[in-house]
Amino acid sequence: MRIVQVDHLDHEGLSDYARLTDVALRRVSEPEGGLYIAESTKVIQRALAAGHQPRSVLLQDKWLADVAPFLEGYDVPVYMAEPELLEQLIGFNLHRGALAAMHRPPLLPVAELLRDARRVVVLEDIVDHTNVGAIFRSVAGLGADAVLISPRCADPLYRRSVRVSMGTVLQVPWTRMPEWPEAADELHAAGFEIAALALADDAVPLDEYAASAPDRVAVLLGSEGDGLTHSALAGADKVVTIPMLHGVDSLNVASASAVALWSLRTAVRA
Numbered sequence: 001m002r003i004v005q006v007d008h009l010d011h012e013g014l015s016d017y018a019r020l021t022d023v024a025l026r027r028v029s030e031p032e033g034g035l036y037i038a039e040s041t042k043v044i045q046r047a048l049a050a051g052h053q054p055r056s057v058l059l060q061d062k063w064l065a066d067v068a069p070f071l072e073g074y075d076v077p078v079y080m081a082e083p084e085l086l087e088q089l090i091g092f093n094l095h096r097g098a099l100a101a102m103h104r105p106p107l108l109p110v111a112e113l114l115r116d117a118r119r120v121v122v123l124e125d126i127v128d129h130t131n132v133g134a135i136f137r138s139v140a141g142l143g144a145d146a147v148l149i150s151p152r153c154a155d156p157l158y159r160r161s162v163r164v165s166m167g168t169v170l171q172v173p174w175t176r177m178p179e180w181p182e183a184a185d186e187l188h189a190a191g192f193e194i195a196a197l198a199l200a201d202d203a204v205p206l207d208e209y210a211a212s213a214p215d216r217v218a219v220l221l222g223s224e225g226d227g228l229t230h231s232a233l234a235g236a237d238k239v240v241t242i243p244m245l246h247g248v249d250s251l252n253v254a255s256a257s258a259v260a261l262w263s264l265r266t267a268v269r270a
Contacts, residue, residue, distance in 0.1 A: 001057070001071040003064075006081040013079055016101040017058055034104045036157035038170075041066050041097040046167035048074075052102050059098035067098050104157065107175040110148065110183075114190040117145035118216050119264055122177070122187070122194070124150045124232050125223040126253060132156055133164030134254035135221070140168035142261040147174040148183070148218075184235030187218050196220040196236035197256055198228050199249060203241035210263040219260050221253050 004013065016035060035055060038047045041063065048054070048070050057078045059067060064080065071078065114120065121144050126132055132154045139147055147156070153176075154161065156169040177183040187194055193214045220236055222228030233239065242251060242259055251259065 001068070001074055002077045004077045004079050006079050006085065009085065011079070013056060013077055014058070016056065017099060035101050036104055036162070037159050038100040038102050038167075039098075039159055039163055040167075041070075043162055043167040043170070044098060044100045045070050046170045047100070047102050050105075050170045052105055052170065055101040055103055057098055057100045063097040108173070110175060110177050110186045111190065113146050113148070113173055113175050114187070114192065117173075117190075119144040119261070120146045120148060120187075120192065120218045121257060121261070122148045122150075122183075122218050122220045123153045124220065124228055125152045126221065127152070127154050128224055129154050129158045129160040130164050131224060131252070131254045132158075133161035133169065135257045136161070136165040136169045136172050136174075138254065138258040138261055140165075140172050142258065143265045144219075144261055145173070147172055148177040148187075149174065150183070151176060151179060180229070180231035180235050187235075190216070192216045192218040193238065194218045194220055194236045195238045195240045195260075196222075196228055196233055197241070197260060198222065198233060198239050199241060200233075200239045203239040206240050206242050206260060206263050209238065209240045213264055217264060219257070219264070221257055224253055 006014065009018065017037070038044045044057070044067065054071070054074055054076045056076055057067060057071065059078065059080060060083055061080050064078070067078070121135065121139055123132065123135065136147065136156060149156065156174060162169050177186065184194060193216065195209060195217055197219065220228065220232060222232065242256060244250065250256065
């Protein structure tokens with residue numbers, strides 16, 4: 001690593017942190033594939049452990065000792081500045097230690113991601129980055145193997161998603177899937193039964209479904225407001241519901257993912 005002391009905001013190496021939004025970072029033409037921002041020493045460590053390549057790091061002087069061990073062997077600039085300058089640059093107090101501009105890894109083909117998986121989560125059009133991050137944390141903690149996201153689903157590498165997930169979006173395999181019905185065709189070709197979490201008169205209670213779940217299950221979750229589209233439900237093999245009490249009809253989508261994965265996890269282990 002190369003230490004670069006910064007004392008003014010127009011330093012060219014700071015453009016990734018100052019003049020680009022998350023969307024713009026994803027679309028920059030150099031490097032191919034774009035960038036994302038990893039926030040906090042823990043997230044940076046998980047990104048590096050997952051094999052992601054850093055482009056630069058930005059931190060206060062006092063955090064260098066925490067970050068330096070992770071960066072051994074990487075020829076990247078580490079920009080250091082006083083707290084006041086950093087706050088002007090990024091718009092908030094950098095109290096989590098550091099930021100890193102990371103190269104986005106290429107996404108795997110759906111078939112390759114599914115090859116050795118048994119439990120996957122499919123996210124259709126979930127636009128809230130907090131929910132996406134929380135779902136990835138459930139996937140990592142409760143033992144699912146991968147995540148597929150629809151073309152209109154929020155970006156898992158958006159800063160809020162990464163932060164809420166505690167960096168688990170960097171260790172859980174994921175990729176974008178095609179539109180329906182092609183997405184359903186790929187899941188079925190890989191031997192998955194698609195279990196859609198939704199409200200329906202013919203829905204199977206989750207505990208009953210988990211008791212006899214097949215070896216390969218794709219848990220399908222829909223958007224926060226409207227739920228799953230008709231196209232998604234048409235591609236599903238089963239509609240599954242979480243029984244509720246006291247007039248509540250459903251859980252937040254991130255909470256529902258955790259309940260479903262826990263039920264399927266215990267069913268597999270049994």
